[in-house]
Amino acid sequence: MSKSSTIKIKIVTGDIRPIFKQIVDGIRLEIATGKLLPGCKLPSYRGLAMQLMINPNTVAKAYAELNSQGLVESRKGLGLFVSENQQTLSDDERIEKLTKAADIFINETVHLNYFDDEILTVIKHKLQKIK
Amino acid sequence: MSEFCVSTKSLTKQFGNKLALNDLTLDIPHGGIHAIVGSNGAGKSTLFRLLLGVETPTSGICTLLGERSDNISANVRGKVGYVNEEHTLPGWMKVAAVKELQQSFYPDWNHDIYNKVIAYFDVDPKQKVSVLSRGERAGFNLSMALAQRPSLLILDEPTLGLDVVARQSFLEALMFTETEEEMTTIYCSHQMEEVERIAEQLIIMEKGRLINNSTPDDFCARVSCWVADWDAIKSKLGNKDVGIPGFLSRREIDGQQHILVVDQGDDFGDFLHGQGAKDIAQLPVNLERAINAFLTTNHNKPVAL
Numbered sequence: 001m002s003k004s005s006t007i008k009i010k011i012v013t014g015d016i017r018p019i020f021k022q023i024v025d026g027i028r029l030e031i032a033t034g035k036l037l038p039g040c041k042l043p044s045y046r047g048l049a050m051q052l053m054i055n056p057n058t059v060a061k062a063y064a065e066l067n068s069q070g071l072v073e074s075r076k077g078l079g080l081f082v083s084e085n086q087q088t089l090s091d092d093e094r095i096e097k098l099t100k101a102a103d104i105f106i107n108e109t110v111h112l113n114y115f116d117d118e119i120l121t122v123i124k125h126k127l128q129k130i131k
Numbered sequence: 132m133s134e135f136c137v138s139t140k141s142l143t144k145q146f147g148n149k150l151a152l153n154d155l156t157l158d159i160p161h162g163g164i165h166a167i168v169g170s171n172g173a174g175k176s177t178l179f180r181l182l183l184g185v186e187t188p189t190s191g192i193c194t195l196l197g198e199r200s201d202n203i204s205a206n207v208r209g210k211v212g213y214v215n216e217e218h219t220l221p222g223w224m225k226v227a228a229v230k231e232l233q234q235s236f237y238p239d240w241n242h243d244i245y246n247k248v249i250a251y252f253d254v255d256p257k258q259k260v261s262v263l264s265r266g267e268r269a270g271f272n273l274s275m276a277l278a279q280r281p282s283l284l285i286l287d288e289p290t291l292g293l294d295v296v297a298r299q300s301f302l303e304a305l306m307f308t309e310t311e312e313e314m315t316t317i318y319c320s321h322q323m324e325e326v327e328r329i330a331e332q333l334i335i336m337e338k339g340r341l342i343n344n345s346t347p348d349d350f351c352a353r354v355s356c357w358v359a360d361w362d363a364i365k366s367k368l369g370n371k372d373v374g375i376p377g378f379l380s381r382r383e384i385d386g387q388q389h390i391l392v393v394d395q396g397d398d399f400g401d402f403l404h405g406q407g408a409k410d411i412a413q414l415p416v417n418l419e420r421a422i423n424a425f426l427t428t429n430h431n432k433p434v435a436l
Contacts, residue, residue, distance in 0.1 A: 013324040016415035030385040050307055053299065054328045055164060 023062035133197030142191035153339035175338040212281035218268035222261030245278035323419040330355025354421035361408035404429035
């Protein structure tokens with residue numbers, strides 16, 4: 001059986017995000033940044049729960065969420081894998097997510113007084129890096 | 132087997148003038164870890180004593196694994212494990228002797244589970260119980276409770292006074308020891324970090340009443356914090372804060388009102404606006420703050436879910 005990948009995410013207690021959401025966000029970022037490649041096997045519920053010292057059912061809940069988002073898929077008897085084909089959101093969902101993320105970004109950067117072009121250059125550079 | 136592992140109906144227990152449990156109706160389904168949170172004196176220990184049939188209720192009924200608590204069979208009694216914060220054990224006995232004594236009471240005793248759990252703790256069978264540290268006693272107690280293969284495990288603040296290492300071992304042993312049957316765990320704790328890490332269901336009690344029984348995430352989503360510039364709050368409402376829907380608590384920070392409310396949607400902003408508040412913003416709330424808001428409020432108690 002193929003070995004599962006190590007997931008380098010951290011969770012914190014006392015956060016406004018529930019732990020299951022932190023796992024979903026963390027793994028999604030790992031996938032988006034190419035640290036977890038399509039076809040990679042995820043750790044078992046138990047394995048990741050032990051690593052993070054949390055209830056295994058919380059990991060199960062996070063995995064179910066990732067599964068419903070199409071980011072991971074289960075293969076019968078083998079475990080859970082990063083999906084080969086990542087795009088499962090509808091056009092409406094995609095634009096909604098993009099707008100939301102843009103709002104957060106603008107909120108964080110508007111006070112820094114950069115010109116629009118300067119900001120766009122940084123973003124372009126960052127996007128090229130992960131592709 | 133009955134639908135619920137634990138079920139109480141209008142359970143009331145009065146000590147003198149004090150109501151330790153006040154019309155408590157609570158159903159805990161089988162399986163999972165259910166955290167019970169409440170201030171000291173919220174009625175948690177009284178609830179356990181009534182469930183185990185050690186005390187009789189003033190009124191109302193409670194059942195444990197399908198049997199009425201005032202008439203529990205030896206069979207059901209043997210299916211309940213109980214660990215409390217004192218970790219009381221006979222100090223003059225050796226670990227091995229205590230274990231053998233305990234084992235003789237429980238026909239379903241599983242050696243394998245005992246060995247796996249005790250391995251988390253540095254306990255030598257030849258040691259006398261009196262020389263064990265608090266953490267080791269806690270681990271020894273947990274090992275015995277899990278080896279009984281209980282259907283219901285009640286843990287009453289088991290990690291109280293344990294150091295970081297012992298606490299971690301305790302939680303690991305509790306969550307990751309493989310037991311073949313489905314076990315329901317009731318876990319009382321004041322440690323919000325623990326609750327967040329292990330609880331699937333969050334039961335909140337206050338003054339003998341049930342305030343919440345849902346997943347921690349659903350509970351957290353019920354509570355919201357609103358910040359507003361709202362000088363009129365004092366003159367309008369005095370210090371009683373009556374008339375604010377779902378009110379839990381209010382603090383003034385740098386002239387801004389921080390108001391925690393329960394079960395209010397975005398229209399609460401409209402309410403504030405209608406009351407003359409300005410610069411209204413909604414802030415997210417973490418679990419600890421949400422719980423504390425419930426436990427500290429004395430007004431407008433929300434109805435249990």
